[in-house]
Amino acid sequence: MRSDPDLAEDAAQGSEAAYAELVRRHQARVRGMARRLTGSASDGDDIAQITFLKAWQKIGTYTGGTFSAWICTICWREYLQARRKQKIEIEFDETAEIVPFMRTQSDEVGDQMDLTNALQKLTEAQRVCVTLCVAAGLSHREAADATGWPLGTVKSHVTRGVDALRKQLASSQVA
Incomplete structure (x- = not known):
């Protein structure tokens, strides 16, 4: 090979x-x-x-x-x-009516957090560092070189991001 x-x-x-x-x-x-x-x-x-x-x-x-x-x-x-x-445009329709809705049991099942949702709840820097180092398998040094961030910053974002993911996934009972 x-x-x-x-x-x-x-x-x-x-x-x-x-x-x-x-x-x-x-x-x-x-x-x-x-x-x-x-x-x-x-x-x-x-x-x-x-x-x-x-x-x-x-x-x-x-x-x-x-x-x-x-x-x-x-x-x-x-x-x-x-x-x-990307240009984020938020339009607010002042004439829109707010309609309450009833939650069903299937909605609650749909609310269980998966990894993608958990990643989206991280800060952007944490999500980037966790994605590069954990998901893509880069070393901390390689991730620092890729992002241009200091090595210590990358390491702390990975550590904090992984800890936050563990807490989020544990609290939502997703293994």
């Missing part, structure tokens, strides 16, 4: 097969990371696709280190770009 750096070198020389193997090896990690960052499967898949297109265009700039960290850094940057482009 060929190493990621060897495949990246061949891909930089134009080998689509080598790049396809890199995509196959890393697509689940990148998609999972993007989905967790965005909180949406479709938005995450869009960012993952852009990440792999950008990586193909820039494969010649890969200079070693773990390929996983390199591709996750690209994913992080694409997520930031997508977020910058």
